Amino acid sequence: MVDTYTIYLVNKSADTQLFWCFLERPQELVADPGVYANSSASLAIASNQPGTHFFAIPVQYKVGAGASNNAVGLDVVVTSNVINDASIKDQWQADYKTIPPQQGPTMKLLGNQAPANSISITSGEFDKAKNENGGWFSNQSFGIQTGAGFIGMSWSPKPQQKRTLTPKLSFYIAIGDYGSNTLADWNTVSTNSIQVNVPIDFQYANATVTYDASGNWSKTPGKPPQLLIAENLDWLRSNEHNQLLALAYLSDSNGQVDYLKSVSWNSSAFTDAEFTYLSGTITVTTALTAAFAFFVLANTTFTINSIVGGTTVNFTYSGSQNAQVIKDMFIAGAQLFFGGRSGQV
CATH class of the missing domain: 2.40.30 (Elongation Factor Tu (Ef-tu); domain 3)
Incomplete structure (x- = not known):
């Protein structure tokens, strides 16, 4: 199985662009408006900048849980207090604490009997209403940690809620005024970007995305031609x-x-x-x-x-x-x- 997928970036526009990478939602989360895109993986590339620029994306999933004074919502910065590697069929539980005092959550692995090709995350028992009335908000996240940062999604968990997620290796490459770990709307992410899918858009685990002078996106399987020549x-x-x-x-x-x-x-x-x-x-x-x-x-x-x-x-x-x-x-x-x-x- 491929360990890492690499997306090479080419900027042919007239200006320096800040490229972002986002991970597509599992199908189970697509219809949930309370799930937001969350990424800290970005790369600034000057116009026609020489050299190679890329996002290297390992196939190692992460599950995370956190709590802070920030309610989960658009344009809110959300990071996890605790993060764990997650494998297919893992069953994880996130235990949130009822205030007072304000405490961060803990996580534990329950087993590996989740449905095939899936990962499950269960929230423990806690008084969500009391916490939020006291200004203490829980969050939960799923995604991949890349060398450039986290790519994934975050939401506000409910007490004793179980989510079964079937990961999808599909990525959005976007440019825009996103913030690191700042929650974004999926419609905005998917509209102002190009989607790169495993396996059809990759050749030997490599794909190339180009942003041209007219503001159009294109993608080709494999490495950029200039890199292939050099190699x-x-x-x-x-x-x-x-x-x-x-x-x-x-x-x-x-x-x-x-x-x-x-x-x-x-x-x-x-x-x-x-x-x-x-x-x-x-x-x-x-x-x-x-x-x-x-x-x-x-x-x-x-x-x-x-x-x-x-x-x-x-x-x-x-x-x-x-x-x-x-x-x-x-x-x-x-x-x-x-x-x-x-x-x-």
């Missing part, structure tokens, strides 16, 4: 990969394989978070037989501006890859695949 550079530079490229480019007899001898870079370079422009000159070991339009190295295409003497090639790169990543591809002896034959050199 597979060794393969992209390997002889095995180059041989596959050679078969593709030479199958129509219009290409040529050559090997890098040396490279020099011009000073006319430009790079920012989205775009890189580089120009340079390479020499190859064997004279080129045609005036090719491009060459491919490590699965990246470079434009040929001119070929001098058959072995010297002036070229440019324009694209989204990091400048240093591009330069690191040019290793003496690397295979190059020339294509776009347009005549004799």
Whole structure:
């Protein structure tokens, strides 16, 4: 079974965005208006910020209980005094105390005979009306503790109430003015967000969510493309990969394989978070037989501006890859695949 699901975040909007992660309610709580979204998992990402940004969500459920001077409701901060790991089929009891004095609750595991795929939470006997008239309010929570914070839901428990919950691994990624552990309305959360569901939206336990310049959401299974490239550079530079490229480019007899001898870079370079422009000159070991339009190295295409003497090639790169990543591809002896034959050199 997968231990952790990872949701990668990409911000293509013009502004820094504060992304939040929320856990969808179990079906048993959907119709209850007294159950509120509760999250402290947030991550600020600048416009087109490079690097990797993600929520890593372990499949370890939590049950919690608390009591404070704050009544459970919208925009109220709710945290638990006691939190426990919970497994499927666990039966938990939260014991709240009747005032005076004001005391926090305790929790205990009763057994593991809850219905299949479910977790049960029972509230013990206490005088809720007396407590609340005295300004002492109980709360109960269910969710997941991530590295970025808690994601889940909270409600006001009733005396001797039993809730049987069937967890749903479904998440909302949202942006907005939410507060850490501040209770939020489910309609607001679900409307201004994108829902990411296990397993259909994940590939190898990874999914990517993008917020674009127009304020639209999109999701794709797997890691972001730029991360996949970075993780597979060794393969992209390997002889095995180059041989596959050679078969593709030479199958129509219009290409040529050559090997890098040396490279020099011009000073006319430009790079920012989205775009890189580089120009340079390479020499190859064997004279080129045609005036090719491009060459491919490590699965990246470079434009040929001119070929001098058959072995010297002036070229440019324009694209989204990091400048240093591009330069690191040019290793003496690397295979190059020339294509776009347009005549004799």
